[in-house]
Amino acid sequence: MQAISNHKVVVLKEKGVTLPKGFNAGGMNCGIKKGKLDLGYIVSEVPATAAGVYTTNIFQAAPLVVTQESIAKEHKIQAVLVNSGNANACTGEQGLKDASTMQKAFANELGIPEHLVAVTATGVIGELLPMEKINPGIGQILQAENEAEENFIQAILTTDTAVKHIAVQTQIDGKTVSIGGAAKGSGMIHPNMATMLGFITTDANIAHEDLLFALKEVTNQTFNMITVDGDTSTNDMVLVMANGLAENNLLTKDHPDWDGFVTGLKIVSEELAKKIARDGEGATKLIEVTVEGAQNQKDASIVGKSIISSSLVKTAIFGTDANWGRIVTAIGYSGVQIQPNAIKVAIGPYQVFENGLPCPFDEAEVKNYLEQETIKIFVELNLGNHSATAWGCDLTYDYVKINGSYRT
The missing domain is CATH 3.10.20.340 (ArgJ beta chain, C-terminal domain)
Incomplete structure (x- = not known):
């Protein structure tokens, strides 16, 4: 394990989204792709404050539409379900129905309200999801053999040649607060974000408005400062979940440890962004x-x-x-x-x-x-x-x- 001290933030390069308290993740192959994991999840023990930034492409994929509507209800989610190999973009009303079906099915498996599940996808545009494969997969995904962070970060990949994950820890109110991240992306990246999915978890206690402010500020300095080929995709999303299990006092911009949290969030985002840029399709540098x-x-x-x-x-x-x-x-x-x-x-x-x-x-x-x-x-x-x-x-x-x- 390599640890680097940086402005009271410790970087753990071999950790990721399950380092923060109360998060687990996993993945499996449900048959969208041959021989590779293609269905992944992150679950929090309790509902988490959520904030997201999304593609600037006018053609937004169905899962992004469903997820944004869900988060808007109470700014919380408890789980994320993601499939790779099929973007579920430009698929019309059926695409929206399929995204909602995935959301409902995973919520049923977890025993939580539907709107607490975010769904997203990456892959080929314009093809309907193979729901006859995905539905049985959702029914099996929570089995013990599928639970592992490595399974999740493998399940979200498309043309990536390497996994992308990192975590940091900092002190807030004397409590250890962790921030973990995982991402996929190697092509169609553009300064306004594109075929890129980023997932960030933290056990910090923070209100939605302040979490969204921090995410937008950091995104403009990191994910929106990378490019591979100038294209902007239909499925971009960076999503942050903060479940509060570190039990620090509520973080706001006026909190004395605010800068430490934002620094940690920026380190995670910047490292993921650099990994995406380095893994550009066919890239050598x-x-x-x-x-x-x-x-x-x-x-x-x-x-x-x-x-x-x-x-x-x-x-x-x-x-x-x-x-x-x-x-x-x-x-x-x-x-x-x-x-x-x-x-x-x-x-x-x-x-x-x-x-x-x-x-x-x-x-x-x-x-x-x-x-x-x-x-x-x-x-x-x-x-x-x-x-x-x-x-x-x-x-x-x-x-x-x-x-x-x-x-x-």
Whole structure:
């Protein structure tokens, strides 16, 4: 177990959604996918305060519609049911009925009200769910052999090549509060979120309004700062469940330990976001772009996302080509008002552009740096004091292979 102290927050890289008190998780194969787990769950011992952020795509998948309606009733859920292999998106009234059927069936298994179950899905768009397989699966999913966090994080995957989970702990009112997370996503990621599911659990005692505020604030700095290919999916969702079993005093923005909780939530979200970006379909490298000296936070974010979204930058990184011109071009068309002669650009430790002109650098040394798995790009705008960091991945031959035959 690797633990890292960070602003009174301890990071547990091998833990996840079951570290907080009162949560368990599991998964199984119900037959949507061949030979792989495809139906997973998270359950809290008691109803949990819930908050979510959802895709910006106008075409929202049926499970997202059902889940948002359920959470709106009393801002609480007690369980999450997720299937992979079929997105249940663009499936009309039947898709909504199927999502509601899944919700009701799992609620019956747990003996709780239907609206306390959130449902979500990921996979192929436009195909009806195979309910003749899913319904029997729901009836068996709570069996002891299916209960394991590893089963859950495997059951939510599609084209992912690696599982994504992490947990942290911090002290609030002298109580140990845990925050755990798991996610899936490797393609169609975009700064406004896309084919990405994130599940975060915590045993903190916190009101819905403050939990939602924290989630939105953190999401804008983490999940909304990643991209793989610029597409925005129908099924995005990040959901947080807070069951209060740590028994701290109610957390609000005025609580003296508020910053510790938000820091923990940000660490979990950022690590999951970076894992998603690194696991981009066919990717070989994680690209981290840090923009400093912006007039405001929004401008810094826009410039960072413009760079990591550039197909030309991404292919240059894949080809280990120190083509700083592509980076400068992405800054220039970002829409942010800049002063070209004030900008500095560095690839790793190597300054490549300054004051509107290229800097002399050793091509071989920079090429050698670009062979690494994590590539860092630094941009100084010299216009203010605001900064932002964005994450993406390189664009490879394998990306085309994977997405050219996704349905087959």
